[in-house]
Amino acid sequence: MESGKQCGVPEFPTAENVEVPTEISVVDILENKLAVGSIVNSVEEAYLLYCQYAHAKGFSVRKGDQRCFPKTNELQSKEFNCSCEGKKDEKCSSKRIPVYQKLITRTKCKARLKITREKEGVWQNAMVNAGISVSNAVSFMENEACGPQNVGFIRKDAYDHMSRLKKHTKVENGDATALIQYFIQKANKENYFYWNVQLDDDDRVMNFFFRDYKCAVDYEYFGDVLSIDTTYRSNKYNLICAPFIGINHHMQNVLFGLAFMSDETEASFEWLFTTFLDAMYGKQHESIFSDQCQAMMNAIETMNLMPRGHI
Structure with a gap:
């Protein structure tokens, strides 16, 4: 194998006018779509986005807890967890010696995505509705994006958007x-x-x-x-x-x-x-x-x- 090349990694043109797609850029795009306060059209869209993100990062997703509005069957919030969330059940229903050792997959992983909405409202990340101010939410996104110039909107846009959502x-x-x-x-x-x-x-x-x-x-x-x-x-x-x-x-x-x-x-x-x-x-x-x-x-x-x- 020639020096500087890695087995299994495709080679791309090196011309200056050709943008080389990388895994990092895919992850960045997905992280932006799943960022705090971002809006999705449905629960299914959020699930698919998180599955794509999990695949890019090397883990799998399973559906977690959900909550409905009081006295209705209408969904209010939904969680998607890493498949390694939780811990192994130590209880044993039989004292028989197992033929093979079962692989432990539950490792208490905390990775998860939670979406929530107001009644008849849009689905969004639960950070704002969990009691965190718009200012703190925007500051978090600015920090994650390495500066306010990379967020894609200014603080006034965030306040105006939240005001429109809360008119009801x-x-x-x-x-x-x-x-x-x-x-x-x-x-x-x-x-x-x-x-x-x-x-x-x-x-x-x-x-x-x-x-x-x-x-x-x-x-x-x-x-x-x-x-x-x-x-x-x-x-x-x-x-x-x-x-x-x-x-x-x-x-x-x-x-x-x-x-x-x-x-x-x-x-x-x-x-x-x-x-x-x-x-x-x-x-x-x-x-x-x-x-x-x-x-x-x-x-x-x-x-x-x-x-x-x-x-």
């Missing part, structure tokens, strides 16, 4: 009416209870915020440093849970207020911060901690809400 998560009329009635009853019983609701163009509840008297008192004493976290979501409507948190003199967390939002747009955050300041009689914080959501950061800068620091 507005609170239904019956639940919205019950919510507002609860707020009214609570305000009638507690003089200092504060609440506010933002409606969309169809008069559906988009965002709402509330705080009680203790929240206002705690903010008066401990509101110099404010933390806002938007990485959690509710189960039914997939609403963003946004607690306003501070730290008291015992180094314990205290709640200043709680909001639920249907999207993470700059307009929604501007409404939220305006409402929060109104609830706290205009008192501003000195420093603010956030989860680096770009839309939130834009709203903070637009409203000039970080006089000393923003982390």
